[in-house]
Amino acid sequence: MLSFTEENYLKSIYHLSNGGSKAVLTNELAESMNTKAASVTDMIKKLSAKSLISYEKYYGVKITKQGKAEALTIIRKHRLWETFLVSKLGFNWDEVHDVAEQLEHIQSALLIEKLDEFLGYPTADPHGHSIPDKHGKIKAVRHILLTDLLLKKKSTVQSVKQGSPSFLQYLNKIGIYIGVGIMVLERVEFDGSLEIQLDGKKKVFISRDAASNLMVTE
Amino acid sequence: MLSFTEENYLKSIYHLSNGGSKAVLTNELAESMNTKAASVTDMIKKLSAKSLISYEKYYGVKITKQGKAEALTIIRKHRLWETFLVSKLGFNWDEVHDVAEQLEHIQSALLIEKLDEFLGYPTADPHGHSIPDKHGKIKAVRHILLTDLLLKKKSTVQSVKQGSPSFLQYLNKIGIYIGVGIMVLERVEFDGSLEIQLDGKKKVFISRDAASNLMVTE
DNA sequence: ATAAATATTTAGACGAGTCTAAAAAAATAT
DNA sequence: ATATTTTTTTAGACTCGTCTAAATATTTAT
Incomplete structure (x- = not known):
């Protein structure tokens, strides 16, 4: 059985590797786990010994089929x-x-x-x-970044990429929630921000940063 | 903040001391925590340092007001x-x-x-x-042991004292659940077992051991 | 292609919680 | 009242997950 910590590492590796499609570097992992590279090296050895990841020194880790199932x-x-x-x-x-x-x-x-x-x-x-x-x-869901949505095309908000509390609270405030209808009216050349229209004709501006955290239907 | 382990010790001390009304011995605690007396001594020192219990060497531990609140x-x-x-x-x-x-x-x-x-x-x-x-x-609930219930007195099952899965499954089988009406028809002199009558006239025998694990209304 | 910068691993240590074995204290029996 | 048994504590060690500091490998820049 996996420890609390092992589970957290595995989950992190899964996410950082985009579901297992690429190797994850020690430092990336250290950053995301809020720990030090040396500790990561230790844990990598443990998970490797359990065949949950495969590990090549100085290269990075890849999640195995078994590890993916756990994650x-x-x-x-x-x-x-x-x-x-x-x-x-x-x-x-x-x-x-x-x-x-x-x-x-x-x-x-x-x-x-x-x-x-x-x-x-x-x-x-x-x-x-x-x-x-x-x-x-x-x-599998078909979705694109809001930043890639064509102008005037009707779409629906499908998910947030990164969901920190403050970002979610901001979305609440401007009336964005999962499932709301959305359309890009205009793209501001200067800073990449977007003027969007939500269900009920509400028009708001959102920054490029915010828009690149929102996934919408194609 | 308390660790998982500290919380478990505290809970055990609370229960073993009957809600704080008596001191708990090291060995009792070791038994209930499935650990060794030496480990208990170590943890006792920790909890004591946090003022959650008071501790006198070779005597036992008492839970403090603060410890009781945590428990x-x-x-x-x-x-x-x-x-x-x-x-x-x-x-x-x-x-x-x-x-x-x-x-x-x-x-x-x-x-x-x-x-x-x-x-x-x-x-x-x-x-x-x-x-x-x-x-x-x-x-506060008024309740007595089924073994202390007067003959022919109508009562209701209120709780199980100790609830191991096998005991609970046994209760299921003979039709005893929380809230069922119950009456003691006869006490068998030989082994202390009881003939009881449940809602719907069902009559069954239960052992003295089982009966002393059941609490009923007075 | 070599030097400098960056990334990773090793070595050794620490705290938490546990253990065994031995010592010390307390309870019990004669 | 002394010897025996039982209980509790101490001493020292082990594992897990972590750390810092130093060593080593890789990458980048010149």
Whole structure:
């Protein structure tokens, strides 16, 4: 059985490698885990010995099939708990991350299956991220960055790429939520910010940075 | 902030001391924590340094007011989670303990308040144990051991003292659950077993051991 | 192609929580 | 009241995950 820490490393490796499609460097991992490179090297050896990642000195790590399965289980748990917190307990979408980081480590397959059923087998969490099913399958979603959306094309907000509380609160304030209709009216040459129109004719400007954190339907 | 381990020790001390009304010996604690006396001595020093218990060498430990408050918070969390698992997720009452042992350590006061609200502020968990409120107040319940119930007196099953899965499964099988009406028809002199009558006229025999694990209304 | 800068690994140490074995204190029995 | 048994504590060691400092490998710049 994996420790809390091993699970966190694995999840991080999965995310940093874009689901296993590239190698992850020691320093990247150290940064994302808020730890030191030396500690990462140690943990890499452990995970490697368990065949959850493959490791080549001075090159980086790649997640194995087995490691990917573990990572997806943790991600599934995280996203189911986030969904529970928002849809059942009434949390806001910017309040759930830290609690879900804890809940994702609870060990009970039965619990997760029952929770999934209780929630009605949701396919996406409150931030619009797909929830892997019990076999680790993720529903592929077609989406593009808001920055790449054609002018005047009607679209829908599908997910946030990075969901820090302050960003989510900002989205709340300007009326952006998962599922809202959206259209880009104009692209400002100067700073790349966008004038957008939301459901109900609401027009707002958002920065290029914010727009590049939003995924919308094609 | 307390570690997972410190919380478990504190909870154990609370229970073994009957809510703080007597000192707990090192060996008792070692037994209940499934560890060795030497390890207990070490942890005792830690908790003592944090003023959660008071400790006299070769005598035992007593929980302090502060320690009691911590213990009650953990017990509150445990029982709320058990209630959630049974009433919302459809677990059986014999399946919830181990998962709740994990969930009770999740750190989020907001989570517990929201969970409490979601469950409708329950006052007892699936085993009939009182759930402390957010201030640590426990509803006092009048109850006696089934072994002490007068013959032919109508009563109601209120809680199980010790709730191992196998005991709970046995209760299921013979039709005993929290809230069922119960009456002692006869006490067998030989082995102390009881012939009881449940709601719906069902008559069964239960051993003295089983009966001394059941609490009923006076 | 060599020097400088950057990234990674090794070596050795630490704190938390645990253990075993031995010492010390307390309780019990004769 | 002394010897024996039981309980508790101390001493020292081990694992896990972490750290700093130093060594080594790789990359980048000139």
